[in-house]
Amino acid sequence: MNLAYRDVRHNLFRFVLTCLGLSLLMAVVLAMMGIYNGLVADALNIVRAPQADLWVVEAGRQGPFAESSKIPGATRDAVARLHGVSDAGSITYQTVEAAFAGKTLRLYIIGYERGHPGGPDVVVEGRGIGQSHFEAVADRKSGLVIGDRIALGRNRFEVVGLVEDAMNSGGDPVLYVTLADAQTLQSQLAPPAARVLEARGATGESGDTVAAVIARVDANADVDSVARTVRQWKHLSAMTQAEQEDLLVRSVVDRARRQIGLFLGILLTVSAVVIALIIYTMTMEKLKQIATLKLIGAPDRTIIGLIVQQSIALGAVGWAFGLMLILLIKDYFPRRVLLEPINATALAGIILVVCILASGLGIRAALRVDPATAIGG
Amino acid sequence: MADPQSRLIIDLKAISKHYGAGETRVDALRGVDLEVRSGEVVALLGPSGSGKTTLLNIIGCIIDPTEGRVWLDGEPVYENRWLRDDLRRLRLDKIGFIFQFHNLLPFLDAKDNVALVLQLAGKSAGEARRRAIELLDYLEVGNRKDAMPALLSGGEAQRVAIARALANSPRIILADEPTAALDSKRAGIVMDLLRKLAAEQDACIVAVTHDEKIYDRFDRLFHLRDGRLEDQEGSKA
Ligand SMILES: Nc1ncnc2c1ncn2[C@@H]1O[C@H](COP(=O)(O)OP(=O)(O)OP(=O)(O)O)[C@@H](O)[C@H]1O
Ligand SMILES: [Mg+2]
Numbered sequence: 001m002n003l004a005y006r007d008v009r010h011n012l013f014r015f016v017l018t019c020l021g022l023s024l025l026m027a028v029v030l031a032m033m034g035i036y037n038g039l040v041a042d043a044l045n046i047v048r049a050p051q052a053d054l055w056v057v058e059a060g061r062q063g064p065f066a067e068s069s070k071i072p073g074a075t076r077d078a079v080a081r082l083h084g085v086s087d088a089g090s091i092t093y094q095t096v097e098a099a100f101a102g103k104t105l106r107l108y109i110i111g112y113e114r115g116h117p118g119g120p121d122v123v124v125e126g127r128g129i130g131q132s133h134f135e136a137v138a139d140r141k142s143g144l145v146i147g148d149r150i151a152l153g154r155n156r157f158e159v160v161g162l163v164e165d166a167m168n169s170g171g172d173p174v175l176y177v178t179l180a181d182a183q184t185l186q187s188q189l190a191p192p193a194a195r196v197l198e199a200r201g202a203t204g205e206s207g208d209t210v211a212a213v214i215a216r217v218d219a220n221a222d223v224d225s226v227a228r229t230v231r232q233w234k235h236l237s238a239m240t241q242a243e244q245e246d247l248l249v250r251s252v253v254d255r256a257r258r259q260i261g262l263f264l265g266i267l268l269t270v271s272a273v274v275i276a277l278i279i280y281t282m283t284m285e286k287l288k289q290i291a292t293l294k295l296i297g298a299p300d301r302t303i304i305g306l307i308v309q310q311s312i313a314l315g316a317v318g319w320a321f322g323l324m325l326i327l328l329i330k331d332y333f334p335r336r337v338l339l340e341p342i343n344a345t346a347l348a349g350i351i352l353v354v355c356i357l358a359s360g361l362g363i364r365a366a367l368r369v370d371p372a373t374a375i376g377g
Numbered sequence: 378m379a380d381p382q383s384r385l386i387i388d389l390k391a392i393s394k395h396y397g398a399g400e401t402r403v404d405a406l407r408g409v410d411l412e413v414r415s416g417e418v419v420a421l422l423g424p425s426g427s428g429k430t431t432l433l434n435i436i437g438c439i440i441d442p443t444e445g446r447v448w449l450d451g452e453p454v455y456e457n458r459w460l461r462d463d464l465r466r467l468r469l470d471k472i473g474f475i476f477q478f479h480n481l482l483p484f485l486d487a488k489d490n491v492a493l494v495l496q497l498a499g500k501s502a503g504e505a506r507r508r509a510i511e512l513l514d515y516l517e518v519g520n521r522k523d524a525m526p527a528l529l530s531g532g533e534a535q536r537v538a539i540a541r542a543l544a545n546s547p548r549i550i551l552a553d554e555p556t557a558a559l560d561s562k563r564a565g566i567v568m569d570l571l572r573k574l575a576a577e578q579d580a581c582i583v584a585v586t587h588d589e590k591i592y593d594r595f596d597r598l599f600h601l602r603d604g605r606l607e608d609q610e611g612s613k614a
Contacts, residue, residue: 001485001489001492001493001496001502003482003484003485003493006484006485006489007484009484010483010484010525011484288480289482289483292480292482293482294465295437295439295468295474296468296469296474296493296494296497296541297465297466297468297469297470297494297497297498298465298493298497299462299465299497302497370439370440371439372434372439372440374474374476374480
């Protein structure tokens, strides 16, 4: 007969209660892992969405995500003419706050040229932008639905399509508009002083500026050599897709990631201590029974089996409940909670190790207990 | 006196046991000799702190004597430096314990508390259970075989505990105040049962007791005083 199982069955209510408590803790740990992944994934999504090979930005700037970048709109034609470049598109990024249905929406506006790289990748509902003005494609998390009309600057935009998982590293949902609309919006929303200067033509810049030009390179062309060519233009700088992703993760996401990472570490430590305490007290409560078992001649492995099996059962059930719980609630988080199988597996591994270590403590106490303590008097 | 053809089961020579050292040293036993033969039922009497439990624990291979030698069923116990595991095996095969409080495992029902020791001794699950139920029937608690210990009365629990002590047909049954938790009628019944078992299974019984009403159920009474043993013939001699 399996003593661990019989003991659990005898104290089933308590065991389940303990497992539930543990599973809440596990759910928090998993949520933290998911938030961490979500943060990185969201940030990278924005960079990956245009499926670019090369990012052309303002010289000396780490744009357009880590730092702002401003280059002339004509850059796109120059880049498109380069040998090896198959397609290029201008793109702008800006964060705006817009009043909608009595609420203030914070949106990350991406302006792109229709027919060139930079637009929404997969439109999950509705359609892509079909006209050159006043249409928009929004991320579902913005709360906008197809047919909504939202005022941006002095114009109203109609939402014609929805995308998913498009947001900047701050979690602001994306709204795609055409490049021309985005540029208009940019000048309308610019600070009054800048607008006055611009009206007098004092800035020396035309209104036609974009944040970056993204380029796709022929399959047989060398991205690095194209990048070198671009860098020869003194006012421009070029980054490959890999460099851009790396930059984003290092500069934009890094601190948030370290913050969450550290918190995750603390959470894991706390969980480990809690699991260890539970298992240790579980064993301590059974010392008298363990003494009796020893007295009637049960071998050590029976006693070790009892403790180890129970703690592993506790960890496993807690983990499973926790996983179910987080899978049930993860979509209610305001930002993406992205759980990879590897996270759940890693947590299972950690819990297993903690359970075994904690049972080690209990086993030490159990093996030391004198069978004589089973005899009263 | 016991039957002269009976075998010597418990043989203690010059057993001493000290606890602690220096000023806090306690001499629990001082030079105890004890011989118990198969079929005998003997009592250990004595005031509190006189060393009764200590002596029982030494016979039960639970603690080592500081000095002296122990033979159980003809085999020297400590002389050949038995490993701990061999002591455990010895306890499993040859010794049955009955406690003042029954000490049944609370998470196993009556029959499985008994079956457990049979399984530990290598019996298959089915066989262990069959024999456990047989034993419970024999001790007249067969009707409670599926009850959890918490739901058994004191007398029932004690009989289940006796069934457990007997399960592996031990040569030696050690009982520390087996009747202390029972009323005098039940105490008499339990003692009669133990006597019957000792006779049938050719085992010996050593019981610690304070209960004068059951003194007449023993073949011999040993008085412990300050760690020394004084033999005294029992009323059944
Ligand atoms: N583990 C121990 N450590 C130190 N001293 C002990 C230990 N066990 C027993 N003693 C001491 O040894 C002496 C004998 O103890 P023992 O338990 O054998 O007495 P007893 O006759 O069983 O008493 P009671 O009738 O109260 O059960 C006592 O003075 C006790 O304090
Ligand atoms: Mg005692």
